[in-house]
Amino acid sequence: MRVLDLLDRAELGLSTVWAEPAMLERDVKGSYIVDLPNPGKFLSEGDLVLTAAIWATGPESAETYVSALAVKNVAVLVVGTIIVGEIPDYIVAACRARGIVLLTVSQDVSFKAVTQYIESTVASADSAGTSRSGNVTRTLLDGIGSGTGAQGALRLFYEEFATECWLLESGGAVSAVVGTAPSVDDVAAVWNRMLGSAETAVVVVDGRGRPASVWPIVTETVRSIGYLVCAGDHRSWPTDLERVVRTLLLVVRVELELAANKREAEQAQAIEFVQQLISDTLSPGEASARLRLVGIDPLLPVTAIAAQVDDTDYPTRAVLDAATSLLAAPGRVVIGCDLGDEAVVLLGGVTETPEELIAGAEAAADRQRALLGERHLRIGVSERTLSLSQLSSAVGSARARMRSAVGEGAIVWSTRSTPRSYEALLEMLPDRVRVAFGRSLLAPLIDYDVRHGSDLVQTLRVFLDASGAWQQAATELHVHVNTLRYRIGRIEDLTQRDLSTMRDRVDFFLALATVPSAD
Template identity: 30%
Template sequence: MTTVRTLLGLPGLRRHPGTADALLDRAVTRLYATELRDPGRYLTAGELVLSGLLWWREPGDADPFVAALADGGAAALAASGADSNGIPDDVVTACERHGVALLEVPPDLSFAVVTERVVLALAAAADGARKRLLTAAAEGTPVAGLLARAAEELGTPCWVLSAVSRVVAGTAELPIDPSEAVRHFAGSRGRPTAAGGLTVLPVEGRQAVPWLLAVEGPLNGAHAELAQELAGLIGFARARERHEPAAVTEGPVRAIALRTEGSAEAADVLAELLAPAPFTYSSTGPDEAFALVPGPSWPEGWATAATTALSTVEPLLRASRLVAGFADAVPAAEADGALELARQARGLAAARPGPAAVVPADEVGVHQLLLAGASPKLRSALRRRLLGPLLDYDAEQHSDLVRTVRAYLECSGSPTRAAKALHIHVNTLRYRIGRAAELLGEDLTDFTTQVDVYLALRAGQP
């Protein structure tokens, strides 16, 4: 990393005595020469501003100029005297007031020479930083280690974010919610973008769920090139560190089932959603994956967090929908049953609107589980055997007895509640139930009969 202090080693540049020592450690990323009275609109952070002070005429002129440098994040001002008296006190005072490092350029030193020396120094530092990162990657340095090295070279905090809105690694506390960075990046259609004071760019790789590199502040010049290099190296490190499923054979486990619609690999999405918890998973195809997670490792509020994460990442995936279901913790010996519960919960999620849905198994009714084991043909046959006369009567008379019976049963056999739900008089409801019982040859007030009829009614649903 090139700093103001580094550039003081170049022939000709001198530190002004009034510059605080702490200001010399600011990173320098490029050089900008200007004689504008207000250069603010053209500045980017980390620049060494070179000026002959031709804009200065009288005391008071310096404050707006130096304030613009401070607001733009300039690393330092390298100035040559506006006249034979050297740098005006007005400029010195303004730099002290706004915390801008001030360097002196001797009057007999050409700005062209200064520019050449600074540009060569920046290029050499950038090339050295790139070599050091490449060496670290070749030595198998993990993602967190590469990020720490890069933060030192860039002189600014860095983070790797998963597009499911989690921080994979970072060198400081992330100043914004990771989902905000993901949403900004998704809105940029995959191009580097700014989000909450960060520059966010894609990490290279072919995984279903992208990773992002976030760097504090704007990137330009050599630093932008180094960040791009880092993004590629992190992609290689990610592929090398890809999660290896752990065996989950004892203790309580939770089961998850996930399906993707599109070309995103379900197993990759599921692995990213569950990281960094240990888990084992299997895939029955590119669009379907199942996982078992040890009970103690299960994150609180996973259903809500996963729904939010899937909705956030969906624009970045090659998938049109993502749905998942999960079961409560059970002993590992009962994992097969838990997986079936998770699969049924995923079926409920698929019926819900939106690009992503996650449903817990406790929302799955027992009758749904019982019917799930029957084939579509068997469910159709059971429905016809129990409800045949009622179905035929509705078809011939254009009546709605099937709907009436279902409402009656779902209201726990209460004529008053069922009549209210159907917006009819209670006597009308009683007549229709009596007629339905007559057609079926069954007593619809009998509990066992009610269970059989209700299952037959639900058997007609997919």
């Protein structure tokens, strides 16, 4: 299909903004709707790209966007005007410089109408394969949100093209399969090949020498939320099959995003509850009510778990799923949440000791070890709570044990806290306790600084950092030694402490560690 053929279709509402006459003879092989600032990784040669130009903020943005199109030999750029109004001159200039046909579309015609027409008619009318791909594409798009989910989309693809495929989510779980289910090793090979990779399509060979094609499933924020895996090497596939895969990726992405939104909504209460436990701001009555809301009986013991992987590319959701799957068992209520860089899990109805929990979890750890590869998963386990007042300290204990966990193997458990510094020791305390300690000792100095515009807190910090060396501290503060002595005397008067004693110096040093430095 040529660009001219599209312009001749009045119902598509397309019109030329800039193009040399010969350019209108270009073949259009597919279409893609994208508003990412740099869309290159999603495009193919001969595409017609539609955009609302949300990315258009000036000449540099147009140069980035249009250059990405040129590198992929995109045939046409179509800019809608609902958001931008008139198409900016700098977009026209960028298309002219890069040799990209620039069209616009009537505000009465949706982008979807254009893409559906292209996908259904892009190949020759006498090509049975292409006709079939168009039908599959339309059926896939029509099925979005119908309730059949990703499994239904994969099933349709399999029935039409006899290609086995499966879906690996960002938590490391296989959530949809058609054909032969992948082995643990197959899943681990894909997982470890794709984590942290910026590639858009990869061929992975399993232990039996069979190739599989893998595509990351990305959102508008370019965050991978899963991977589509199809048997075979996509590089030898016909164009119509590649086109259907691109549509399949779109459909699966929508289904995964819907599931992720539902999961985040369900987790919201658990996240808020755990954050309140970390800050130790709940009374026992409030903690009891919160436990009931997340499904845990407050009258039964609770064990807290904290987990983290030593790789920033490893999704925290995968860490959460690992901890949850390792510790789930009949009779236990497992509530977990993703805190961004670590996962926290609460186990209700636990009768086992931490050591017994670990022994039971190790029996189900093979899959997690395969996913981890060369990485290390650290897990801290608290003691069982005996009362609601221990919940906050249990979470703090689990997090401290996780951070101090050492040992060999992919999964390292810790049931004992071994702080190696005063920072680690303080982190074992709930936030409320740390803040109360620091405020109670430093409050007279903070209040005095506010009233008089002085800086006694910083003076104290520098003095202690200099190990009480008067001249060194005075030099760092840019004051005379006598001035420093006056300030230290004022600090001692306000706090009724003696900075010549190690005991009071240690108290002040720890108190200062609970408040941010002025630097």
